[in-house]
Amino acid sequence: MTAPAAPRLVHRTAHIRVRVTRWQARRCYGLLRSAGDVWAWLLDSNRLRHQQGERPVTGYQALCRQLTSAGRFGELSVTGARSVLQRYSDAWFHAANRRGQAEKAGFPRRKRGLVPVRFYNGTFMIQGRRVRLPVARGQPALWVRLARPLPYPPEQVRAVTLLAEGGRLWLAVTAAVPIQQHHELDPGRVAGVDLGIIHPYAVVTQDAGLLISGRALRAESWLHRADQQARQTTAARRAPTRGQRGSRRWRRHRARLRRAEAQHRRRVHQAQHEAATQVIAFAVQRRVGTLVIGDPTGITEKDAGRVQNWRLRQWRRTHLVQALRDKAELAGIAVRLVDERGTSSTCPACQQRVSKPTGRRFHCRHCGLEGHRDLVGAANIAAKAGGGPTSVGLPTLVEHRRAGILPARRDRRRHLHDAQRRRRSCLASGHPPDDPASGGCRSPRVPDLTPGEDHATLPNRANVA
Ligand SMILES: [Zn+2]
Numbered sequence: 442m443t444a445p446a447a448p449r450l451v452h453r454t455a456h457i458r459v460r461v462t463r464w465q466a467r468r469c470y471g472l473l474r475s476a477g478d479v480w481a482w483l484l485d486s487n488r489l490r491h492q493q494g495e496r497p498v499t500g501y502q503a504l505c506r507q508l509t510s511a512g513r514f515g516e517l518s519v520t521g522a523r524s525v526l527q528r529y530s531d532a533w534f535h536a537a538n539r540r541g542q543a544e545k546a547g548f549p550r551r552k553r554g555l556v557p558v559r560f561y562n563g564t565f566m567i568q569g570r571r572v573r574l575p576v577a578r579g580q581p582a583l584w585v586r587l588a589r590p591l592p593y594p595p596e597q598v599r600a601v602t603l604l605a606e607g608g609r610l611w612l613a614v615t616a617a618v619p620i621q622q623h624h625e626l627d628p629g630r631v632a633g634v635d636l637g638i639i640h641p642y643a644v645v646t647q648d649a650g651l652l653i654s655g656r657a658l659r660a661e662s663w664l665h666r667a668d669q670q671a672r673q674t675t676a677a678r679r680a681p682t683r684g685q686r687g688s689r690r691w692r693r694h695r696a697r698l699r700r701a702e703a704q705h706r707r708r709v710h711q712a713q714h715e716a717a718t719q720v721i722a723f724a725v726q727r728r729v730g731t732l733v734i735g736d737p738t739g740i741t742e743k744d745a746g747r748v749q750n751w752r753l754r755q756w757r758r759t760h761l762v763q764a765l766r767d768k769a770e771l772a773g774i775a776v777r778l779v780d781e782r783g784t785s786s787t788c789p790a791c792q793q794r795v796s797k798p799t800g801r802r803f804h805c806r807h808c809g810l811e812g813h814r815d816l817v818g819a820a821n822i823a824a825k826a827g828g829g830p831t832s833v834g835l836p837t838l839v840e841h842r843r844a845g846i847l848p849a850r851r852d853r854r855r856h857l858h859d860a861q862r863r864r865r866s867c868l869a870s871g872h873p874p875d876d877p878a879s880g881g882c883r884s885p886r887v888p889d890l891t892p893g894e895d896h897a898t899l900p901n902r903a904n905v906a
Contacts, residue, residue: 448619451770452599458588459572459603459610468516468583469603469610472576475515476556479525482511484550501530516583517558518575524559524602557604557613567595572612574603585612593618607703608696620773628730628775631828634720634765635735635784635818638756639801641716641844642765643815644723645823650816650839651723653716657845658709662755665705668854672698709757710764712845717764719842721772732769733826734762735781735818777826784821785814790834810834 461469486507487497498507504526514522532549539546566573570587591598593616602613632646641658644651676694681687687695724732737758744750762778769776786797788805795805803814812835820835848854 448622450617450619451767452615453593453618453767453771454613454615455592456611456613457591459612460586460588461610465583465585466610468576469574469585470555470605471516472521472558472574472583472603473555473605475517476521476525476558477552477554478514479508479517479522480529480549480556481552482514483526483529484552497533499530499533501527504530513577516576516580518564518577520560520564520575521558524561525556527559528556555605557602559600559602561600562598565601567591567598572601574601585610587612607700609700609703618771620771623725623773625728626725626730626773627728630727630729631731631733631823631826632724632727632729633733633735633819633821633823633826633828635781635815635822636737636758636761637815637818638752640815641713641761642720643813643819644720645816645819645836646724646727646729647828648836648838649723649727650813650819650836651720652813652815652839652841653719654841654843655712655716655845657843657847658712660848661705661708661712661845662752664848664852664854665701666751666755669698669701672701706757708845709755710760713757713761713764716842716844717761717768719844720765721768721774723840724769724774725772729774731775731777731826731828732765733777733779733822733828734765735784735822736778737762737781779822779825781818781822784825785818787817787821789817789820789824813839 459469483504487499490497498504501523505523508519508522508526529549536546536548560575564575570590571584572587574583574585576583591614593614597616597618598614599617600615602615604611604613630647632644635643637643637655638659639655640652641655642651642653672694676691679688679691679694681691720732745753766776783794785803786795787793788795788803788808788810790810791805791808793805793807795803795807798804798814801814803810803812803817805811816835816839
């Protein structure tokens with residue numbers, strides 16, 4: 442036996458809100474704006490070269506030499522400015538590579554007001570929840586405070602990136618995390634994962650199943666859509682015509698929309714991360730060494746009707762796959778993607794084609810197998826890679842889990858638009874009946890999500906063929 446090698450490292454990034462005073466916020470935005478100036482300077486100088494028939498400067502080293510002649514950019518330190526050069530250089534070569542492979546790709550050419558600034562190890566300092574960001578020489582130190590504790594040990598942190606998203610300041614903390622060594626994992630143990638909207642993940646191993654309810658996610662999506670529609674409706678008459686300069690009021694409206702959108706996206710991502718964590722915990726507990734995911738690529742290409750199309754686009758399946766992949770890699774579980782076509786319309790017991798069920802319950806009219814539709818899909822996906830239930834039919838042991846937080850009754854989106862109808866916003870605790878005649882609260886309706894839908898199979902009686 443050789444000595445155990447050093448654990449392999451993977452890079453993981455967490456976005457953390459920063460708490461800042463007004464003065465600190467102004468300085469942070471100043472850094473981002475200066476980075477935007479560096480970005481614009483890069484674009485302009487390369488455009489000038491292009492017009493004079495010269496080759497653009499795109500290599501990082503060459504750009505660094507150019508930077509020294511360009512002078513200072515506000516409070517931005519040299520390392521901060523160089524990170525913008527790195528970003529530009531990476532984007533340029535990425536585009537060039539893709540073009541080399543005859544793909545469509547655009548070189549960076551859009552100017553942006555705020556550009557993220559990345560600081561590498563050694564240039565910043567972390568003290569508990571406080572982080573000191575480097576600024577240009579001669580400027581007072583800039584400290585910011587993290588809104589939540591660092592999810593990684595400070596010595597693992599490799600870089601921090603200051604960015605503004607949805608009108609807020611964030612610090613993206615990147616750490617090199619060692620892969621956990623679960624020696625008991627068996628690569629031969631294969632679990633199938635079916636991705637879905639109703640259930641973000643359905644997992645089937647040899648002897649057990651896991652269903653994660655996406656009820657909170659769907660409620661959040663509906664509420665968000667109703668909210669954004671109501672905002673659009675109320676603001677539509679203030680919309681500037683084409684070519685007209687937008688009013689301040691209109692700009693504020695647009696900023697609010699973007700902020701709500703960013704908040705919604707964060708909630709969905711958070712819930713999907715929670716769901717993926719539960720899948721990995723389940724897999725580790727069952728000693729699963731390989732996860733097989735049904736690849737949903739191309740699902741949006743065919744038209745499935747207005748509502749379903751919208752749902753499919755809201756689903757964020759790429760993130761769903763990526764979140765699971767990242768967590769699996771960290772846990773030392775191998776991941777494979779397989780084509781998911783036909784997996785929800787094939788009977789796992791007799792392999793006959795069955796018409797796709799409309800509800801959650803799968804019924805085979807050839808052999809009589811009954812079960813949860815998503816578990817059937819997961820079992821078929823597992824079977825594609827030589828896994829799946831060892832018994833005929835589906836596993837009888839099915840765990841149910843939830844991901845995300847249901848929008849609260851006090852969620853302000855439920856009441857926001859009552860006030861705009863010159864009606865007193867109803868008290869959240871005593872939600873009046875949703876009767877238009879009573880003039881009560883007209884909150885955006887969240888469709889009735891009957892609890893039965895989440896538990897189409899009862900945990901104990903489930904899937905008995
Ligand atoms: Zn069958």
